[in-house]
Each structure stands twice: as C-alpha cells, then as structure tokens.
Amino acid sequence: MTLSFRPSDILNMSGNLPPKVPHVFDEAYRGAVQRVLGECEPNDLIGAHQFRGSDRDRALGARFIGRRMQDVPAVDRVVVANGTQSILMMLLASLVGPNRRLAIETLSYPTMRTFAQHLGFQLSPIPMDGEGARPDAFEAICRADRPAAYYAMPTLQNPTTGMMSLERRKAIAEICRRYEVAIIEDDIYSLLPKDIPPPLSSFAPEISWYVLGTAKSLAAALKIAYLVAPSAEAAAERFWPGVRATYWMCAPMNGAIVSSLIETGSVDDIIEAVRAETRIRQSMVIDSISSSDLRSRPDCLHVYLPLPTDRPAQEFVAKVRALGVDVSPAGTYAMDDSPAPNAIRFGTGTPRDRVAFERGLFAITKVYRG
Ligand SMILES: Cc1ncc(COP(=O)(O)O)c(C=O)c1O
Incomplete structure (x- = not known):
C-alpha cells in the first residue's frame, strides 16, 4: 500500500489529549481571564x-x-x-x-x-x-x-x-x-x-x-x-x-x-463536558471494535487494543497510517528492550470532532477486521 497522505493530513490518534469542548471551555476561560485582569x-x-x-x-x-x-x-x-x-x-x-x-x-x-x-x-x-x-x-x-x-x-x-x-x-x-x-x-x-x-x-x-x-x-x-x-x-x-x-x-x-x-466552579462544567464527550467517543469505540480483548473504559482518554498474533503491531500501525491515521504500538510505552505486548494504543480526544474521530475509528476497524 502506498502512502497517499501528506503529513499534515494525517489524523493524530497517537496523542492523548482531552477532547476540545469549546461550547463550555471558551466562555469559562474568557471569563476567568477577565476576572483575573479586573x-x-x-x-x-x-x-x-x-x-x-x-x-x-x-x-x-x-x-x-x-x-x-x-x-x-x-x-x-x-x-x-x-x-x-x-x-x-x-x-x-x-x-x-x-x-x-x-x-x-x-x-x-x-x-x-x-x-x-x-x-x-x-x-x-x-x-x-x-x-x-x-x-x-x-x-x-x-x-x-x-x-x-x-x-x-x-x-x-x-x-x-x-x-x-x-x-x-x-x-x-x-x-x-x-x-x-x-x-x-x-x-x-x-x-x-x-x-x-x-x-x-x-x-x-x-x-x-x-x-x-x-x-x-x-x-x-x-x-x-x-x-x-x-x-x-x-x-x-x-x-x-x-x-x-x-x-x-x-x-x-x-x-x-x-x-x-x-x-x-467552572472547572466542574469543563470536566463534565470533557467527560460527556469522552463517553460518547468511547461508546463509538465499543460499537466499532467488538473484541473481548479491547481494554477501554467510559471515562478514559485512551484505548488499548491487543492484536491477534498474526497481526504484528508495527505492521498494523503502518497499515492504519496508510489510511491516514496515526496510532502507537505498545512498544512506545515499554520501559526496557524486552519484546512489548502485541498491542496498540490510540487516543479518543485528539481528533477535532466526532466526524474526524469516526474517520480514525473507521481506519483502525478496517485494518483490525483484516
Ligand atoms: C501520564 C502522563 N503524565 C503527564 C503528562 C503530561 O502532563 P503535562 O502536560 O502537565 O506536563 C502526560 C501527557 O501525555 C501523561 O500521559
């Protein structure tokens, strides 16, 4: 498979950030800046x-x-x-x-x-x-x-x-x-x-x-x-x-x-909005990847997916990248040089919105199903 994406088009799902929630965050943050300066x-x-x-x-x-x-x-x-x-x-x-x-x-x-x-x-x-x-x-x-x-x-x-x-x-x-x-x-x-x-x-x-x-x-x-x-x-x-x-x-x-x-108390509103969006994205994960190996939780920003032995993580990551999406092999997180588990991790929060997240999930699921 040839890489048909420019690096700027690659959807970063290897990162692990909270989803953006501008409908709550922006007003809360603007208010805080104004209060501090006032x-x-x-x-x-x-x-x-x-x-x-x-x-x-x-x-x-x-x-x-x-x-x-x-x-x-x-x-x-x-x-x-x-x-x-x-x-x-x-x-x-x-x-x-x-x-x-x-x-x-x-x-x-x-x-x-x-x-x-x-x-x-x-x-x-x-x-x-x-x-x-x-x-x-x-x-x-x-x-x-x-x-x-x-x-x-x-x-x-x-x-x-x-x-x-x-x-x-x-x-x-x-x-x-x-x-x-x-x-x-x-x-x-x-x-x-x-x-x-x-x-x-x-x-x-x-x-x-x-x-x-x-x-x-x-x-x-x-x-x-x-x-x-x-x-x-x-x-x-x-x-x-x-x-x-x-x-x-x-x-x-x-x-x-x-x-x-x-x-x-605005922190509560922001955390609640991040939690709500994370739960929605995690339920999208469960709906797409129906595997008993999947390790995810409703309020977690990341997902850990062990892979079948015939699908080495490095190869899996390369195939997902060829579809325009970055995820990480478990080896990224290894603290020594012994062989890492055959698994990947991806983040739920980095894609800008649910449409982008769905695109990323589609690529992961496509490669996972083989
Ligand atoms: C476990 C863990 N600790 C800390 C950080 C970074 O935190 P900060 O940006 O506040 O330095 C990360 C970010 O990826 C993380 O995964």
Missing part, C-alpha cells in the same frame, strides 16, 4: 516570581486536590507548577538522581525513559497484570534493586487503562513503606472517572509525592499541575529557587486563571 493589579501579578505558587493559587489548588483526597491537604504542602512534567523532572532529579533506580510498570508514560537518560538513573520495570504493578513482582524488585522511588499511575494507567483496586493500592503502599521507596503518583487521568478508589498516596502520605495535573481533564496546554509533598518542610526543601535550573515555576497568569476557574 481583580488584580497586573504588575503585582507578574512583577515578581511566585516560587511555589501564590498563597491564593496554593489554597485553591488544595481545594482542587480535595476532589481526590478526603482530607484537603494543608496549603504549605502544595506546590503549583508549570505542568506535570516539570514536577516529575524536579522529583526524579532529587529523589532518584544519577545511578539510582526508579521502579515503574513495564509499560508506562514514555517520557520516563527520556528522564532516565537525561538524569542518569536506571529503570526497574515491574511486571503487570490488569490492575498495574503486581505486588509479588514489585516486592521482588524492591528486594533485589532497592529502587529509590516508584512512579505510579494507579488510575487509568497509560497505556493499558488499568485501574488499581483499593486492596491493590493498600498492598503496594505497604511494600513502599517496608522498603522505604518514595511514591511519585501521577494521578492525571483521575478527574473524569467517578467512584474510584482514593489515591495510592493516601495510604502512605509520609513517603508520597502526589501530582494532579490539569492537562488531561481541562485542557492540554493550561500548563498547571499541583503537587502535594509529604510535609511542608519537604515541599520547601525540594522546591526552592536555588535548587535546580529547570522551569518548574508556573506563569502567574496561568496559575491565576486556573484558580479563578476553581473558585467559580
């Missing part, structure tokens, strides 16, 4: 660095985190930063660092491999089941490798969509405690699903660094994420201006806009 002196807002975020942004961040944690964290444990990646960079450099080890599921957020290369630490991949890290395998790794930290994504794991049960979270937290492994929890996919277990961090708060970003529930480029450190002292020690030359500090305007959205 309520503060611009030069006061922008005139000096706000190292861990302004007091107001941290207080509203704590309120936002209260959606996931029963006990709203004390404001001085909260850091407001320029997105989840910035927080991860800071934490990995200081909690792990050169020649030490990070435990992580065998398939996970690909950027973690890049961080390992940049920062000079090693990865200890943990074998998984449908919920994520297997406790027995994790404990064996803790014993053999003595990792400094565990990067956890217990809610709608990327790429597998796995969700750790309450019991699994307790078991994993207990192992971390026993082997003195710090928990870096990335809970970025947790705001769309309802009635899910509390964060892993709530079972071992004294060793946990809990990160709740807005990129997968509100909009990808708001560039605001919140961190809850184990203590006020730990937050201050790891996040102070002289500690490291990175770009963790949020732009004050971004922080203030998200604070305003939280204060007025």
Whole structure:
C-alpha cells in the first residue's frame, strides 16, 4: 500500500489529549481571564516570581486536590507548577538522581525513559497484570534493586487503562513503606472517572509525592499541575529557587486563571463536558471494535487494543497510517528492550470532532477486521 497522505493530513490518534469542548471551555476561560485582569493589579501579578505558587493559587489548588483526597491537604504542602512534567523532572532529579533506580510498570508514560537518560538513573520495570504493578513482582524488585522511588499511575494507567483496586493500592503502599521507596503518583487521568478508589498516596502520605495535573481533564496546554509533598518542610526543601535550573515555576497568569476557574466552579462544567464527550467517543469505540480483548473504559482518554498474533503491531500501525491515521504500538510505552505486548494504543480526544474521530475509528476497524 502506498502512502497517499501528506503529513499534515494525517489524523493524530497517537496523542492523548482531552477532547476540545469549546461550547463550555471558551466562555469559562474568557471569563476567568477577565476576572483575573479586573481583580488584580497586573504588575503585582507578574512583577515578581511566585516560587511555589501564590498563597491564593496554593489554597485553591488544595481545594482542587480535595476532589481526590478526603482530607484537603494543608496549603504549605502544595506546590503549583508549570505542568506535570516539570514536577516529575524536579522529583526524579532529587529523589532518584544519577545511578539510582526508579521502579515503574513495564509499560508506562514514555517520557520516563527520556528522564532516565537525561538524569542518569536506571529503570526497574515491574511486571503487570490488569490492575498495574503486581505486588509479588514489585516486592521482588524492591528486594533485589532497592529502587529509590516508584512512579505510579494507579488510575487509568497509560497505556493499558488499568485501574488499581483499593486492596491493590493498600498492598503496594505497604511494600513502599517496608522498603522505604518514595511514591511519585501521577494521578492525571483521575478527574473524569467517578467512584474510584482514593489515591495510592493516601495510604502512605509520609513517603508520597502526589501530582494532579490539569492537562488531561481541562485542557492540554493550561500548563498547571499541583503537587502535594509529604510535609511542608519537604515541599520547601525540594522546591526552592536555588535548587535546580529547570522551569518548574508556573506563569502567574496561568496559575491565576486556573484558580479563578476553581473558585467559580467552572472547572466542574469543563470536566463534565470533557467527560460527556469522552463517553460518547468511547461508546463509538465499543460499537466499532467488538473484541473481548479491547481494554477501554467510559471515562478514559485512551484505548488499548491487543492484536491477534498474526497481526504484528508495527505492521498494523503502518497499515492504519496508510489510511491516514496515526496510532502507537505498545512498544512506545515499554520501559526496557524486552519484546512489548502485541498491542496498540490510540487516543479518543485528539481528533477535532466526532466526524474526524469516526474517520480514525473507521481506519483502525478496517485494518483490525483484516
Ligand atoms: C501520564 C502522563 N503524565 C503527564 C503528562 C503530561 O502532563 P503535562 O502536560 O502537565 O506536563 C502526560 C501527557 O501525555 C501523561 O500521559
């Protein structure tokens, strides 16, 4: 099959963004910008660095985190930063660092491999089941490798969509405690699903660094994420201006806009709209790909599709691309060089609208049916 699409025509379904919901987002965002500019002196807002975020942004961040944690964290444990990646960079450099080890599921957020290369630490991949890290395998790794930290994504794991049960979270937290492994929890996919277990961090708060970003529930480029450190002292020690030359500090305007959205309750409207659109797209997936292997959930931005053995993932991806659509092979998410499962992942939110999404699904389904 020859490629008959210019790169600009390719529909990107390998990315994993929330669907755009301009009917709700645009008015909410415009209102927030106007309120911020009306309520503060611009030069006061922008005139000096706000190292861990302004007091107001941290207080509203704590309120936002209260959606996931029963006990709203004390404001001085909260850091407001320029997105989840910035927080991860800071934490990995200081909690792990050169020649030490990070435990992580065998398939996970690909950027973690890049961080390992940049920062000079090693990865200890943990074998998984449908919920994520297997406790027995994790404990064996803790014993053999003595990792400094565990990067956890217990809610709608990327790429597998796995969700750790309450019991699994307790078991994993207990192992971390026993082997003195710090928990870096990335809970970025947790705001769309309802009635899910509390964060892993709530079972071992004294060793946990809990990160709740807005990129997968509100909009990808708001560039605001919140961190809850184990203590006020730990937050201050790891996040102070002289500690490291990175770009963790949020732009004050971004922080203030998200604070305003939280204060007025507009975040609820945006999250509800993103959730509603995601559910519709996920039901389109179920209607098109009727396979018992399919791993998807109504409130998940991505879909994980194991493939039959006679359809290698790389070949599958190439065939879908020849139809003008990009999806990713599971190998993209592999944390070591051992053979990855024969599967693909695609996102539901990146196509601009349902018509584009349907076109993408059509291409995937066509190749899947063979
Ligand atoms: C698991 C996970 N964490 C973090 C991010 C990025 O978050 P941010 O844009 O806030 O840095 C992504 C984006 O793909 C992700 O999949």
